[in-house]
Structure formats: C-alpha cells, structure tokens
Amino acid sequence: MLHIPCPWCGARDQHEFSYGGEAHIARPEDPAALSDAAWADYLFMRSNTKGLFLERWRHSHGCGRWFNAARDTVSHAILAVYKMGEKSPTEASGETKRSES
C-alpha cells in the first residue's frame, strides 16, 4: 500500500485516498467546436507513462481535497505532491512533462 503525503494533512495510508488518473488534462474551452477525434483525444487518450507520471489523488476519507502527485510508475515512489492549480515540479524546473524511466 502506498503512503501518500496529502499537502494538507500529511502522510496517510492509501486507503484514505481515491485515485484520479492523469493530471493536467484541461477541459476544452469550447467542447461543441471539437471534432470527434479531438473529443476522443480529450476524453479517452492518456499518456500512461512508464516512469515519472503526474497524477491526481483525492483525500476522500480525510480533508476531501484533490491534489496532484508526481509518482514513478515503476518504483511507485512519490517524488512530490502539489496543490491543484500549482505548476508541476517538472514544469517548474523546465523539464518536459513526459520523462523516460
């Protein structure tokens, strides 16, 4: 089980959290204007990165808040957590979003 550091409550067992999948997928500004392929891309296509992955968690049995985490999908190590709306650690340090393991 993962031990997840909630930015508000501190480290807790994974049991208290729900997973939200890939982070930083912005809802299109004007969904009606999208082609079917662009809508499918927003709705279904995912990076599913092997290595450093930016993802969402919700502390559903704690403070109830959403936040983002940078986690390695091979080692499961959580390298950083940051609040919604904040820049990702990779973006802040100028690296690209996707990183190879």
Add this chain to the structure above:
Amino acid sequence: MKRYSIFSLARNALSRHENWSAAWRSPDPKPSYDAIIVGGGGHGLATAYYLAKEHKLTNVAVLEKGWLGGGNTGRNTTIVRSNYLWDESAAIYEHALKLWEGLSQELNYNTMFSQRGVMNLAHNLHDLRELNRRVNAIRLNGIDSEILSPQQVKAFCPIIDISPDLRFPVMGASLQRRGGNARHDAVAWGYARAADARGVDIIQQCEVTGILREGGQVTGVETTRGTIRTPKVAVVVAGHASVLAEMAGLRLPIQSHPLQALVSEPVKPVIDTVVMSNAVHGYVSQSDKGELVIGAGIDAYHSYAQRGGLDIIEENVKAICELFPIFRRLRLMRHWAGIVDTSPDASPIIGKTPLRGLYFNCGWGTGGFKATPGSGHVFAHTIARDEPHPIAAPFALDRFATGALIDEHGAAAVAH
C-alpha cells in the same frame, strides 16, 4: 517438428528422456522480415501461428523482450469462458472458445484444456436479475449458459456454503459448462512450437526500442539486437501497449494497472469447477497440482511494476474465506502481479492504426487469456489482408471517436 505421441513418449523413456529435441529454434534475427510481431506471449505467438498457417506468411519474426509467456500469459488465473453480454464480445470470445476446444489436437501439444464449468454467483436479488438478463442474452447468441438455484449450486460445487444467514448468501448462479481452465504456459509453448515448425523465427531477449517509419509507413524496428526492416509491425504487448505506441507517436486509450493473483499450498481435489463472485470480489479454481488459484482485483493506481499492494490481497482472501469457510486454514504460497492494459469500455482494441503497416492488439485488460486463440486468429487475418477480420472490426481503435463503444465492464468475473 517431431510429433508428440504415446510412441515418442515411450521411445524417449528408453533413453531416460535425455534426447528430446528443442521445441523451437532460437535463431538470430534476420535483417528483414515480411512481418514482425512484437510480444511473445500467447496472443503474439498465436498471431504468428495463424499468419503462417492460414495466410502462408512464414517470413515472420516474433520479438520478445524477456522469455516466452513471461508476461501476463504466465500470470493470469487461466480461466476460459465466452459468457459475454454484447454480440461483438460474444462473437470474439466464442470464436476463441471454439478454437480452444480443438487446440491440443491442432497444435499437437497438450494445453490441458479442461471444460469444468465456470459459475458466477448471485448474492442478492439484483445480482440474480442481472445474471438472468445475461444468460438470456448469451443464449440468444447460441452460447451455452444456464441459471442454477442455490440447491443446484450446492450440488454442482459441494464445498460452497449456501446457508441463508451468511453475510453474502448464495441466491443462485449462472453456469457456462463449456468454460473452464487451460495450462497457461502450454498455450504459449504450443503456439511457439507450431509457429516455429512453419518457419516463424521466435527471438527472445530482444526488446523493441523504436519503430522506424517513413512518410506514414512503417519500415522497421530498432531492437536491442539491431535494426530489423519490415513493412508490417504488429504490437501485442499487453501492459506496455502505451510505451510502444509512444515510439510511433501515437496515444492510446489505455491505462496500465497491476492485477494480482495468488495460490495456496496444494491440497487434494476439493473444487472441480471455477467459481466467481462479483459481489464479494473473488474467483477461485484448483490447479492440477492441487493449489487453489485465486484472482484478486486491480490496484487503483497506474503501474508498470508487476507488483501490487497487500491490502488488495487481504480483501480478496476475506471474500474467498467468506464463501468457502473450508479454506480458512489454508496457507498461501505465492502472490504476484501482471500489468494489465485496461481500456475505457473494458473491450480490446484490435486493428489498424493511423500509421500504415502498424497494427495493435491490446486493451484486453483483466481478461485476455481466454481469448488467446481467437485474438491471434482474427489479428493474423487483419495483418495479412490489411483489413480487419469481420469479428475484429467492431474492436477498431476508431470506436473511441465514433462512440460505438462495447461496454463490457459488467462482464468481468469481478468488478475491476
């Protein structure tokens, strides 16, 4: 290929079984092939076999980064069934089941396919209604399926507890008698041997690191054993589908999760069928060695680690002990995980991609083993003719843009 038979067994017994020939060659990769299959699991090897047998395409290589059947083929709970709700799914899984029924003879390799029945339990009125609906839909597709009363469940599987005061009482079940188990390694090895005999090169310890392309057409692959040219690349890599797609500049609607399974210490024959329960989230059968083979659920998060959390195992074991009090004092021997490639509608993705000559067969998620022969058969057709097999056509990647999803979330043995 030397045929296996009672006579070859007797003959080799005379020399203490020291002179069996290798089941397949281990050739070095050639500079080019007519087609390359990435992934030497059951699906990839089956694809190679049917390419050679049905489409006479024998200048084919199967590239495997580890060893044959070392991924999900060797990590699943070996259940075979075709009791799916929707017509498209019924067609492909039943196609597979029919191939399973003659597979040992066709491959001259004992896949230990055992049609011991697959039983899905209902624990409340809603479960029972849902199972009735499914059984009716399945029967309309000409596939065997029936509803059992609690007494019939007890008669079919005597160790199950059907007392009405349980937390999850057994109110009935659906049963597919033609379902059952097969030996997972044997499926990979049988297809490998038969494909090799028809001229397919099976190359292990050869990882694909890049997909070469020129002007929208695939031209080859980069591997850890050099560059190999080919006009057709067929990717069948289960959990790593997104990683291979990224090499070709594509994104897939796939999310990779660990799925765990476990086995108990071996005991004498105690359960001669497969029992699944959606509500308590567990499924169990007994291997020929006597171990109980138990399947758990997926971990919530994405992973490529081939290991999951122990909390998932705890929940799973609780469920199994609730249903089968007789198992409570059994010790567990091993648990492991495979990385499953889940798709948004819990149905596979089979077919062409925007890149000419690149084909994907992925998204089987938590239940690909049962489909191995059918998946390979229709995928081979799709590759050889560059057009989808009629059974594979509904599973094309473009269904996520057209909206023609095949929602089989309810078809899993348990809610994954």
